[in-house]
Each structure stands twice: as structure tokens, then as C-alpha cells.
Amino acid sequence: MDKEHAVNTSDVYAFKAVIAADRLALLRENLAKLNKRAAKHGVEPFTIELGRYGNQFVEDRSEGFAANIRTVEVTLTGRRISLGDYRVMASIDHRNQAFQTFGDFQIPGRYLDCDAECDHCKTKRDRAKTFLLADKSGDLIHIGSSCVESFTGYAPEFALGATSVWDQFSDMKEQLEGGDDGIRDCKMEAASPMRPFLAIVSRMIRRDGWVSSSLATANRESGLQPAFSTSHSALDELKKLIERVGHEATVEPNVDQIDFEIASNALSHARASYADVPDRETVEAFDANMWSVSSHDTFINRHAGFAAFIVRKYRTEVLEANLANQFSGESQYVGTVKKREEFEFTLDKKIPLEGAYGTNTLCLMHDQQGNQLRWMASGLTDMEAGKSYRAKATVKKHEEYKGIKQTILSRVSVTEELGNEQRIEAGAAEPQAIECSM
Known part of the structure; x- marks a missing residue:
């Protein structure tokens, strides 16, 4: 079989995954165990690098459950296995037609159904396992497991042990990519x-x-x-x-x-x-x-x-x-102080306020001319913000609030609801300072 030349691959292999942040400790623990095995077989340690934190919302609408999961991006990195001057690119299990690649290497199609040949001894036999190695120039070499030691100087047990470490690393990758990330099986x-x-x-x-x-x-x-x-x-x-x-x-x-x-x-x-x-x-x-x-x-x-x-x-x-x-124009006083009159206004906002004898409701209103009115209702009121009303009320006083003239009403009695004049706007104005009490 002719040699493959200039193998396109990298010595460092890395993959990214997003996991639940609370799984990070377990991932570090598993990686530490893997690195202990790696050290025994001469495999360089695998590393983990943390990326961006985020959130992922997981829900089961049919059951009415959900979870907001804190996530973190992790990058796991490993270096390709080397046997002296040769890098191990893949192993082939000829008995079970199974293939194991290391890093980002892709097996050339001709090796998928090849004989268990060995480029070192040039003999054909019923081999169970062979390796694809790459030399310094990038040439790909097909070596039988029994020839690994004579060709590279390393015992086949070393190569098999090293590949088993990468098998475990690959399993970790597949588990993370397959959903074992602590996100899908979270507590909802x-x-x-x-x-x-x-x-x-x-x-x-x-x-x-x-x-x-x-x-x-x-x-x-x-x-x-x-x-x-x-x-x-x-x-x-x-x-x-x-x-x-x-x-x-x-x-x-x-x-x-x-x-x-x-x-x-x-x-x-x-x-x-x-x-x-x-x-x-x-x-x-x-x-x-x-x-x-x-x-x-x-x-x-x-x-x-x-x-x-x-x-x-x-x-x-x-x-x-x-x-x-x-209604940015100048607000004017309306009505006569201490006189009971009829008013038409739109209720802009209701503010519940704790009083000495219970909750009062401050009602902020305006009339058609943009004049501002206020009424402190004792307790709750059935009026709704955004709706317009005709009512009888007594003018309690005229006063200014932050330089704006306001008419303060008392004893407001609604005689007619005039309709809904709430204006719905999708666009945003400049943000106002809001008390964030919920």
C-alpha cells in the first residue's frame, strides 16, 4: 500500500463544550483522574480552560417546569500521543471493524476496509490491531501492533495503554457533546x-x-x-x-x-x-x-x-x-378652591401609599388641556389607569410640585366612565430612575 504524505493535522487537539457551572468541579475531578493514568503511560496531561459564563433556560412546557441554568464554556486540550519520533494518528481494530482517531485526524478512506498489513515487516497476517503513525515529515505509516516496538522502540503495551487514555478522553468528549453536561438533566x-x-x-x-x-x-x-x-x-x-x-x-x-x-x-x-x-x-x-x-x-x-x-x-x-x-406644556390651575365642581380627566397612575389608618391611593390625572390634577383617595378606588372619567370633586388647594402647577382634589365622585384613552407605544423613551422594589 502506498504511503500517505503530508498528513494535515495538529499536535494539539482541543474541543469546546458548554456545561452547567455546577458540573465544573466534577469535570475537574474526572480530568485529574485521567491525567494520573496519562502520566503512567507517557501521555502529556490534558488541560481545561474556562471561557464565558452564561445562562441557559430549559423547560418542559407540558409539565409546567423549567430551570435557568448557569453555564460555562470549557475548552479541553490534549497533545497527540508520540512513540519516539512518530505520532500516533489512529488505531484500527480489524476484528470488530472499529476505528479510533486521536485529535482532529481523519482516516483516509482506503484504510477503512484494508488488510491488516504492516509497512515495517511487509507481511500479511491475521492481525487484530494496527496503528497509523505519522513521521516528522508527515508521511503516514501503517504498523502492526507486534511491530510497534521494533519500529518505534516502544513496547506495544505502552502504545495500547496510551491509546486507552485517549479512549477515555474521547468518551468524555462524546458524553459532553451527547448531553451529559448537567443542563438537560437539571432539577427543574x-x-x-x-x-x-x-x-x-x-x-x-x-x-x-x-x-x-x-x-x-x-x-x-x-x-x-x-x-x-x-x-x-x-x-x-x-x-x-x-x-x-x-x-x-x-x-x-x-x-x-x-x-x-x-x-x-x-x-x-x-x-x-x-x-x-x-x-x-x-x-x-x-x-x-x-x-x-x-x-x-x-x-x-x-x-x-x-x-x-x-x-x-x-x-x-x-x-x-x-x-x-x-403634556410638556405649562400646567395651569383649574377650578376654584373649596368649590365643588365637575371635572373630566384621564387617570395616569395609581400609587398605593401606606397611611396612618391603612393604605391610601394617590391618583395622578390630567385633563384635556394637559393640566395636572391629584387626588389622595382614602383606601382603594375602582378607577383604572389609562381610562377617562367625568366626576364631581372639591378643589382642595392649588400648589406647585417641582415647579409644575397642580390642582389638588378631594371627595372625588365618579359620575361617568368616558372610555379608555391609554396610548400604547412600542418605542422606548429615555429610561427613568425607578425604585426596584418588587
């Missing part, structure tokens, strides 16, 4: 669909304002309402809905069309806002979690606070910012 947690959840959150914010976990905790300790945060209440409602229809059924929450639109736009806004997180030199934990949660259409239930914040972020940075730009 209860998970929920993102968009129906965000739509419920949108409806709750419109009706009751944003209830943070800190406010809800304080209310529970004082026996006041609301006793649960927006994220907790929305998740509880969604879980009950899924229990009724099943995980594989379409989830249709009891919300208005505007809430579905806000949910979709809020998710797009969050994904755009946090798209650069992986490229930042340093990242705060909150931003890292928001990037991770907003990247998927499903979220782990214990991350409901981050998911709910997607809607709040959108309302603050887009809807409310656009509204402020729309």
Missing part, C-alpha cells in the same frame, strides 16, 4: 408562561397601582390591605387559571385587550433594554436577573418579581414618559 422548578402573566400584572397595575413586596409585607404586619405584592397576586391568579385549563391549553386571563398589548410591548422593551448585559464589563445582580428572565417566554415562579417588574419598567420608561412629553 415550577414555571409559568410569560405573556399571560404580564397581562395580568398590567391589569392589576391599572386597577390598583404597583404594590411592592415591601409595602405588602408592611401591610400584612399591620393587618392592612393589599397584603400581597402585585407579582404574588398575579402569579396566584395565573396558577389557578392553569390548574383549570391544564399546562398545554391556551391560557386566556381575564384582562382587557390593552393589557395584552402592554404585555407584548413591555417584554420587547425589556429585551431591548437589557440586550447589552452580556457585553458589559460589570453587571449588577438586578440587571443580570432582568436580562435572564426577560430573555424567555417562560419564567421560573420564584422569579415572578423580576417578571412583573417588566411591566412596571415599561409603564415608567415608555407610557408615562410619553405622556409627560405629550
Whole structure:
């Protein structure tokens, strides 16, 4: 058989894999054991190099479970086996028609169904195993296992032991590439669909304002309402809905069309806002979690606070910012102090505030001329943000807030709902400073 010339291969062989970060310790341990065997057989130690950390979301939608896995890219490297001046490129098991290559070497097709010949002794016999070696010039040589020692100066047991080390390294590679990476077999947690959840959150914010976990905790300790945060209440409602229809059924929450639109736009806004997180030199934990949660259409239930914040972020940075730009003209006082009059206004925002006798609701409003009105409701109110109303109210006082004239109302009594004037904007305004309490 003619020799192959100029074998195209490298002395160093490396492959990359992405594994669950918590599997890194086990991988290092297995590599250390492999290197002990490698040292016994004269094989240079295998090395591991860490690359970029990341996250991978794994889910089973039919069961309603998911996991957000911390991952790390690893590069495993080994040097080709050498027998003196010869590099071992491959071994051929002629009895079982099995082939083992080392590194990135590819066996020439003519060796796949060749006789068990030996280029050293030039004899044909019923050999069980042969090796393909490459000399310094790159010529490929076919050597029988019984001729390895006379040709290279190394006993065949040494070659077989060295190849067994590479067999183990190859098994490790195949296992990692085949899914034994700690990602697919991870422990999953209860998970929920993102968009129906965000739509419920949108409806709750419109009706009751944003209830943070800190406010809800304080209310529970004082026996006041609301006793649960927006994220907790929305998740509880969604879980009950899924229990009724099943995980594989379409989830249709009891919300208005505007809430579905806000949910979709809020998710797009969050994904755009946090798209650069992986490229930042340093990242705060909150931003890292928001990037991770907003990247998927499903979220782990214990991350409901981050998911709910997607809607709040959108309302603050887009809807409310656009509204402020729309009415950027000078606000004027309306009505007569201490006089009860009729007003038409749109409710922009509801803010639950803890008071001495329970939770009050600060209602921020504007009329058609862009004049700003405020009302501190005792307790909760049925008015919804984004809707317009006709109401009777008493002008309590006129005052300025941050240089803007505002009319403070009291004893507001709605006489008619005029409709929904919420403006949905998909574009993002400049981010505003937001308290990140969930």
C-alpha cells in the first residue's frame, strides 16, 4: 500500500463544550483522574480552560417546569500521543471493524476496509490491531501492533495503554457533546408562561397601582390591605387559571385587550433594554436577573418579581414618559378652591401609599388641556389607569410640585366612565430612575 504524505493535522487537539457551572468541579475531578493514568503511560496531561459564563433556560412546557441554568464554556486540550519520533494518528481494530482517531485526524478512506498489513515487516497476517503513525515529515505509516516496538522502540503495551487514555478522553468528549453536561438533566422548578402573566400584572397595575413586596409585607404586619405584592397576586391568579385549563391549553386571563398589548410591548422593551448585559464589563445582580428572565417566554415562579417588574419598567420608561412629553406644556390651575365642581380627566397612575389608618391611593390625572390634577383617595378606588372619567370633586388647594402647577382634589365622585384613552407605544423613551422594589 502506498504511503500517505503530508498528513494535515495538529499536535494539539482541543474541543469546546458548554456545561452547567455546577458540573465544573466534577469535570475537574474526572480530568485529574485521567491525567494520573496519562502520566503512567507517557501521555502529556490534558488541560481545561474556562471561557464565558452564561445562562441557559430549559423547560418542559407540558409539565409546567423549567430551570435557568448557569453555564460555562470549557475548552479541553490534549497533545497527540508520540512513540519516539512518530505520532500516533489512529488505531484500527480489524476484528470488530472499529476505528479510533486521536485529535482532529481523519482516516483516509482506503484504510477503512484494508488488510491488516504492516509497512515495517511487509507481511500479511491475521492481525487484530494496527496503528497509523505519522513521521516528522508527515508521511503516514501503517504498523502492526507486534511491530510497534521494533519500529518505534516502544513496547506495544505502552502504545495500547496510551491509546486507552485517549479512549477515555474521547468518551468524555462524546458524553459532553451527547448531553451529559448537567443542563438537560437539571432539577427543574415550577414555571409559568410569560405573556399571560404580564397581562395580568398590567391589569392589576391599572386597577390598583404597583404594590411592592415591601409595602405588602408592611401591610400584612399591620393587618392592612393589599397584603400581597402585585407579582404574588398575579402569579396566584395565573396558577389557578392553569390548574383549570391544564399546562398545554391556551391560557386566556381575564384582562382587557390593552393589557395584552402592554404585555407584548413591555417584554420587547425589556429585551431591548437589557440586550447589552452580556457585553458589559460589570453587571449588577438586578440587571443580570432582568436580562435572564426577560430573555424567555417562560419564567421560573420564584422569579415572578423580576417578571412583573417588566411591566412596571415599561409603564415608567415608555407610557408615562410619553405622556409627560405629550403634556410638556405649562400646567395651569383649574377650578376654584373649596368649590365643588365637575371635572373630566384621564387617570395616569395609581400609587398605593401606606397611611396612618391603612393604605391610601394617590391618583395622578390630567385633563384635556394637559393640566395636572391629584387626588389622595382614602383606601382603594375602582378607577383604572389609562381610562377617562367625568366626576364631581372639591378643589382642595392649588400648589406647585417641582415647579409644575397642580390642582389638588378631594371627595372625588365618579359620575361617568368616558372610555379608555391609554396610548400604547412600542418605542422606548429615555429610561427613568425607578425604585426596584418588587
